[in-house]
Amino acid sequence: MASDTHAVTARRPHTERRPHTERRSRTGRRPRTGRAGLTALAVVLSAVSVFPVLWMVVSAFKTRSTVTDGKLIPTEITVQNFVYVFTEVPFARYLWNSFFTSAVITVAALLFHSMAAYALARLRFPGREKIFMAIFATLLVTAPVVLIPLFLVARELHLLNSYAGLIIPAIFNAFGIFLLRQFYLGLPKELEEAAIIDGCGHWRVYWNIVLPMSRPILSALAVFFFLANWNAFVWPLVVTNDEALTVVQLGIASFQTQYSSNWNYILAAATVAALPMLALFFTFQRQIVESIKTSGLK
Amino acid sequence: MSSVAAPDRTATPASESVRRSRPPGLSRKHREWVAAGLFLAPDVIGLLLFVGIPMVLSVAMSFFQVSGFGSYEWVGLGNYERMMNDPLFWSSMRITGLYVVVLVPVLFCVSLGLGLLVKQKLPGMGAYRTMLFLPYVISLVVVGLLWKFMLDDQVGVVNRAMRAAGFDGRSWLGSPSLALGCVIAVMVWVMMGYYMIIFLAGLQEIPNEYYEAARLDGAGPWTAFRTITWPLLRPTSFFVVLMATVAAITGGLDLVFVLTNGGPANGTALAIFYIYQQAFGFGEYGYAAAMGSFLVLIMVICSAVVFKLTRGGRFDDGE
Numbered sequence: 001m002a003s004d005t006h007a008v009t010a011r012r013p014h015t016e017r018r019p020h021t022e023r024r025s026r027t028g029r030r031p032r033t034g035r036a037g038l039t040a041l042a043v044v045l046s047a048v049s050v051f052p053v054l055w056m057v058v059s060a061f062k063t064r065s066t067v068t069d070g071k072l073i074p075t076e077i078t079v080q081n082f083v084y085v086f087t088e089v090p091f092a093r094y095l096w097n098s099f100f101t102s103a104v105i106t107v108a109a110l111l112f113h114s115m116a117a118y119a120l121a122r123l124r125f126p127g128r129e130k131i132f133m134a135i136f137a138t139l140l141v142t143a144p145v146v147l148i149p150l151f152l153v154a155r156e157l158h159l160l161n162s163y164a165g166l167i168i169p170a171i172f173n174a175f176g177i178f179l180l181r182q183f184y185l186g187l188p189k190e191l192e193e194a195a196i197i198d199g200c201g202h203w204r205v206y207w208n209i210v211l212p213m214s215r216p217i218l219s220a221l222a223v224f225f226f227l228a229n230w231n232a233f234v235w236p237l238v239v240t241n242d243e244a245l246t247v248v249q250l251g252i253a254s255f256q257t258q259y260s261s262n263w264n265y266i267l268a269a270a271t272v273a274a275l276p277m278l279a280l281f282f283t284f285q286r287q288i289v290e291s292i293k294t295s296g297l298k
Numbered sequence: 299m300s301s302v303a304a305p306d307r308t309a310t311p312a313s314e315s316v317r318r319s320r321p322p323g324l325s326r327k328h329r330e331w332v333a334a335g336l337f338l339a340p341d342v343i344g345l346l347l348f349v350g351i352p353m354v355l356s357v358a359m360s361f362f363q364v365s366g367f368g369s370y371e372w373v374g375l376g377n378y379e380r381m382m383n384d385p386l387f388w389s390s391m392r393i394t395g396l397y398v399v400v401l402v403p404v405l406f407c408v409s410l411g412l413g414l415l416v417k418q419k420l421p422g423m424g425a426y427r428t429m430l431f432l433p434y435v436i437s438l439v440v441v442g443l444l445w446k447f448m449l450d451d452q453v454g455v456v457n458r459a460m461r462a463a464g465f466d467g468r469s470w471l472g473s474p475s476l477a478l479g480c481v482i483a484v485m486v487w488v489m490m491g492y493y494m495i496i497f498l499a500g501l502q503e504i505p506n507e508y509y510e511a512a513r514l515d516g517a518g519p520w521t522a523f524r525t526i527t528w529p530l531l532r533p534t535s536f537f538v539v540l541m542a543t544v545a546a547i548t549g550g551l552d553l554v555f556v557l558t559n560g561g562p563a564n565g566t567a568l569a570i571f572y573i574y575q576q577a578f579g580f581g582e583y584g585y586a587a588a589m590g591s592f593l594v595l596i597m598v599i600c601s602a603v604v605f606k607l608t609r610g611g612r613f614d615d616g617e
């Protein structure tokens with residue numbers, strides 16, 4: 001059995017670049033017990049990793065009296081918790097706020113970062129390296145540390161309690177610029193140069209040639225930015241206190257303080273907040289993983 | 299500065315025909331400068347406004363007492379003096395230190411182990427990778443809520459399982475040291491998939507030929523790991539340690555908020571949590587800024603230490 005599946009895996013085309021001829025002989029010699037042990041380990045660890053999420057989702061479908069019964073398979077299933085969450089608090093509004101802000105941030109960030117990255121990778125101008133280093137240095141300044149002065153800046157700019165306040169400060173981060181610049185440095189220049197010779201302006205080169213070529217990395221970053229902003233909690237907490245502007249993470253956090261021991265409701269709310277990200281993850285898993293890989297390799 | 303643009307000077311005459319069709323007054327070189335300025339403007343202005351200025355402001359504010367909304371009073375080093383004598387701040391620093399010293403190595407080892415495991419060609423490995431990464435996509439607020447449920451003294455599934463196995467249940471979030479351990483464990487659970495992927499990418503960069511050669515020389519898996527994987531993985535390891543350290547010093551606010559709210563008995567009040575409390579709980583913006591600046595200093599020192607220890611993640615030992 002083990003050798004059969006191994007033959008199948010060995011023949012399947014891999015995404016890795018390395019030739020697999022050597023590998024086959026190496027793994028072929030490994031004792032079957034070792035492979036079985038590793039598989040068992042992987043199964044157990046995966047189960048440990050997924051269990052809490054599974055437990056949350058299952059518990060969200062239990063009734064008030066059975067939510068704490070400790071059974072993985074619910075004895076009776078109800079969707080009443082979800083109905084309650086959506087009727088007791090404006091949960092749909094929270095979801096919309098999160099969706100809207102995350103979407104706008106993602107689109108704006110992709111546009112601005114790819115523009116900046118294009119300039120840093122391709123255009124020649126005085127001080128280019130210095131500007132890049134300055135942008136890169138802001139990577140060290142993590143958001144929580146500048147939370148207080150950022151709040152004061154937002155207050156001066158009259159951004160408190162507005163969508164603009166939720167959105168604008170969240171757009172700018174050097175991480176995206178850095179990754180895109182690396183990507184552009186790796187693109188062949190010929191097409192752009194030909195376009196410049198033909199009299200194209202830099203904007204048209206960027207818009208018609210560079211942007212279409214960067215679709216893979218842009219889609220990876222899009223998923224990543226959307227995820228990060230959907231999950232954001234601290235900045236929305238600081239910058240808004242208006243019910244109409246509450247994002248979903250804030251919504252479930254305050255829901256929890258109101259319904260402290262009604263776990264069936266809390267877990268239903270948490271499940272609704274997590275579900276879009278789980279769906280996004282399962283749909284765009286490859287893009288997410290690829291963007292993380294690129295960030296690690298530099 | 300001008301050397302950057304110098305090569306362009308020679309290219310200008312060649313494109314004379316293009317230049318003629320453009321508005322007069324700007325050479326091609328200068329048009330490129332203007333274009334660069336326009337391309338960079340949104341991000342540079344944004345970063346300046348929302349990262350650069352706040353950073354400078356953070357240090358500047360630390361010398362003021364900011365009372366209520368808007369009135370600033372110069373107190374010199376007063377905030378720093380207060381910080382030095384604030385037992386709660388030092389307790390939060392001690393907790394942060396403990397948190398970082400435990401979290402970073404544990405996270406490193408777990409993620410590296412997982413990376414090595416999921417690199418293997420086993421049936422169904424794609425599914426295992428997915429499941430191990432899954433917790434990362436869930437927000438820390440949801441994570442906090444769901445673990446609060448699982449770790450509940452009475453109804454939590456963890457204590458239920460312990461009692462079923464014949465042990466006494468523990469008050470996981472009820473004792474300061476256990477609660478901090480829980481925060482760390484939950485953080486490992488959340489982040490392990492992320493760093494696993496980074497390690498996996500690093501591991502896949504190592505040519506298989508090296509392992510083949512080592513095997514032919516009779517090296518076992520441990521020797522192969524020590525002599526091939528570990529040294530060649532150094533850039534990745536450096537990156538992971540640096541990222542995890544910075545994230546540990548300044549992150550985790552969301553999780554602490556929801557899971558423990560800093561308690562019990564301030565046992566999980568990380569420095570960043572205490573700073574937040576001082577600023578937005580008590581309106582002590584100046585004092586919070588002083589502590590924040592101090593924390594940044596610590597973070598820079600830690601990054602430098604990590605850099606030094608791993609030699610910046612270079613492959614070679616000398617130079």
